[in-house]
Amino acid sequence: MRYLDEVTFIKESSDSHYAPELGEYIKAEPIKAVFSANITDVGTDRSAKVFGDVKEGAKIMRMMPLFDMPEYDYVEFEGKKWYLLTYRNPSERNTFILREGVK
Template sequence: MRLDHEVTFWLDDDQYDPDTHQYGDPKKVAFSVASVTDLGTNRSVELFGKYDQQAKVVRTVEPIGVKWSYLTVDDDPTRYVLQTTRVPLQNNTLIVGEENG
């Protein structure tokens, strides 16, 4: 397994500022190198009910032990949210889907 991608985990700030009428900026809570691959068509249909959902399989060496809202891959602005997770014997596996809206 090649750990050739940089994955950043973010936590949305839910604190509302009445002066600016906005929510706070997201905070970077974790960083990891990972193996990132596209989710297969069959598995995508099983999870999402359709195959055009942009989904990824993210494999990290260690589990992410902090609360997070979404992740980004290689500083790409696309946000991915958690769909399911697995912790097999050797690695941590996250299946994430592209955030809508």
């Protein structure tokens, strides 16, 4: 299996806060971790099992063996936000099913 896709795991910073003296919300930089992955579209059979019908905007992301998963809120890939739907770890290979833009 080739791991040619670059994905970024993003954890929003807990240091974001409202600054009353400025009258605005200060957003801190998120924590980012970049990894190589194998990403494919969800097939129709799996889409029917996971969603109950065929859905677009879903991907399967497979990580390399012995991948140390960081804490994250979402994954960025192809300039879009992807959120976790389900996770499996067969034979020490982390497999994620992701849904585009919907938490």
